[in-house]
Amino acid sequence: MADLSVKIGDLKLKNPVMTASGTFGYGEEFADFIDIARIGGIIVKGTTLHKREGNAYPRMAETPSGMLNAVGLQNKGVDYFVNSIYPRIKEVDTNIIVNVSGSAIEDYVKTAEIINELDKISAIELNISCPNVKQGGMAFGVTAKGAAEVVKSVRSAYKKTLIVKLSPNVTDITEIARAAEESGADSVSLINTLLGMAINADTRRPVLSTVTGGLSGAAVKPVALRMVWQVAKVVNIPVIGLGGIMNWRDAVEFLLAGASAIQIGTANFVDPTVTVKVIEGINEYLELHKCQSISDIIGALEV
Template sequence: MADLNVNIGGLKLNNPVMTASGTFGYGEEFSDFINIARIGGIIVKGTTLHRREGNFYPRMAETPSGMLNAVGLQNKGVEHFANVIYPRIKEIDTNIIVNVSGSAIEDYVKTAEIINELDKIPAIELNISCPNVKQGGMAFGVTASGAAEVVKAVRSAYKKTLIVKLSPNVTDITEIARAVEESGADSVSLINTMLGMAINADTKRPVLSTITGGLSGAAVKPVALRMVWQVSKVVKIPIIGLGGIMNWRDAVEFHLAGASAVQIGTANFIDPTVTMKVIDGVNDYLDKHNHKSITEIIGALEV
């Protein structure tokens, strides 16, 4: 068996397969289907400083080779996570990572400070695709200056591994990646969902209550691969690739493009055991091609 261990900005993973925020709950929901401890890391659903009710229904829609979602970061807030959910999941024998979201920089900082005190949470993933209410609703992550500002603020408050999740809804993702690296990010994960919409021709109305939503699934994979490859050329910190990974072959392609680890999202809704299949498939691929370690294929794309 090949060595599947990877290091993500000081965070050690037994294998490079992780689960994407918002697609795996808090991990415990999948315990009837798989051995959760086998997963390299679980990124729990988006957590905010205060409780959020999310958007009105309908807020999910199936699309060709993918899905749209506009859940709206529904959660009960970071204090509820720390006091109620964390005690339930802290003994799961894998890396539990919290996805942190906010509408103002101080919200991000306060949330990160609370999570920083939780011993069994070794990392956070910063969702900078959130709208900055103080800047007219423009997402933090669509400008290099906005991304840098929030990352610097959180870096000063958070002492463990800081992963920053990048939005694909930008002109040049490499510019954003460089900005967050310079501002203290230990790793970047990409891509977050792409902005899309669906229309019901019979009613002549949008399918989603919010009109637009985040597109994920197999349809976005070519864009995600391209962006991972581009970012790998301009940053030195580890990259976590995600976007349309449905099987082990997809995962291998992301590694070849430069990703040290991968996250599986939409595929969990289709097959709750997909993470196990990807771990085994990647190992079989390495054995078949006589690779002793996963690190041998990271960024090994020949162009």
């Protein structure tokens, strides 16, 4: 078997396959289908400082080659995670990463400080696609200044590996990625969902209660792949690629484009065993091409 291990900051992954936040629960939900310890890392659902009820139903809709979601970061808050979830998952033999969200910088910082105290949590993924309530609801991650401000503040409070998840709903994602790197990010992950909507022609009403939502799945892959390739060329920190990865071939394409690791999201809803299949597929690809290590193909795209 080829060497599939990679490093993201101080984070050591046994293989480059991780699960995307919000699509894999806390890992426990998939334990009946696969050995979750085989995955390189599990990124648990978005966690906020306080409990959030999420948006009104309906908040999910299937679209051609993808899905829209407007769940709204429903979760029971970081204290619930610490007291009720963490004790159940802390002994899983893989990297457990918490996706941190907030509506104000103070929320991000406080949540990160709490998670920093958990020995078995090896990293956080900062979701900067959240609306900044102090800036009229504009997401932190749509400007370099906004991204830099929240990343710098969290960096001062969080001492382990800091991954920053980037929004694709921007003019120049490379500018945002550089701002995150300069502000202390150990890695960037991209892309988060694209803004989309669906309409019911019979009722003449939006399908989602929120009108618009986040588009994910195979439909977004070409955009995600392009952005990963662009960002990997301008930053010196590892890039984690996600967006429409449905099988091992998709994963290999992201690695060739410059991603050091990948996340699988929507595909988990289609096939709960997809993560293990992707790991096995990457290994077979490396053996077929006589590669000794995953590093042989990272960024190996010939242009």
